[in-house]
Amino acid sequence: MTTDSSDSDDALLVRVGRGEPQxxxxxxxxxxxxxxxxxxxxxxxxxxxxxxxxEVFLRVWKQAADWQPGQARFDTWLHRVAMNLCYDRLRGRHDEATDDALDDAPDPGPAPDEALQAAQRGARLAAALKALPTRQREALVLQYYQELSNQEAATVMGVTVEALESLLSRARRALRAQLQPGGDLRNEKP
Known part of the structure; x- marks a missing residue:
């Protein structure tokens, strides 16, 4: 993210801290x-x-008045809160089957066979991501899907950039190994 977006986040957060619903x-x-x-x-x-x-936004609303600009980036804090809440939920699970794991599958267009293939690729990728160790999955999600820089992702995870890059490298190798038999996902974004 750019500095402009950080500045506008901070300004918006000040307004939230004053209790402005808008x-x-x-x-x-x-x-x-x-x-x-x-x-x-x-x-x-x-x-x-x-x-x-x-829950993340409820915490923003409650804690915005106490936010100290300059101590941490708001986006970094926001991602960390969201990830901690996700981990809390995962710890509470008992290996239940996911009911809507494909909600995020891309819409490939009008051809039904293309939609089916895209859904199958999405399901394979979701399963491969789920099979990764937690820290590797966290690194991939922050960098590829959340589009955080290595420095930002490392900060969210509480590790060095070198440690993040190591996690990313191991995660990519593991995904390639898991997805290679079909071969159709090797060139897609992990």
Whole structure:
């Protein structure tokens, strides 16, 4: 993200801290899609991801007045809160089957066979991501899906950039190994 977006996040957060409902609506409109996407990638269930996002924004509303600009980037804090809430939910699970893991599958267009193939690729990729060790999956999701820089992702995870790059390298190797038999996902974004 650019500095301009950080500055506008800080300004918006000040308004949220003053209790301005319109500022909170703007914050939700700006950040909700990324928080839900993060939750879906970790939890595999859109409904749970939406609940996590709701809790994230409740915490923003409650803690905005105490925010200290300059101590940490708001986006970094926001991602960390969302990931912690996802981990809390994952710890509470008992290997239940996911009911809407494919909600995030891309819409390939009008051809039904293309839609089926895209859904199958999405399911394979989701299963391969789920099979990764937690820290490797976290690194991939933050960098590829949340589009954070290596420095930002490392900060969210509480590791060095070198440690993040090591996690990413191991995760990519593991995904290639898991997805190679079909061969059709090797060139897709992990």
């Amino acid at each position: 500022a909170m609506r703007e914050m939700v409109a700006r950040k909700l899609p990324r928080m839900v996407a993060l939750g879906v990638r970790f939890l595999g269930r859109r409904s749970e991801a939406e609940e996590v996002a709701q």
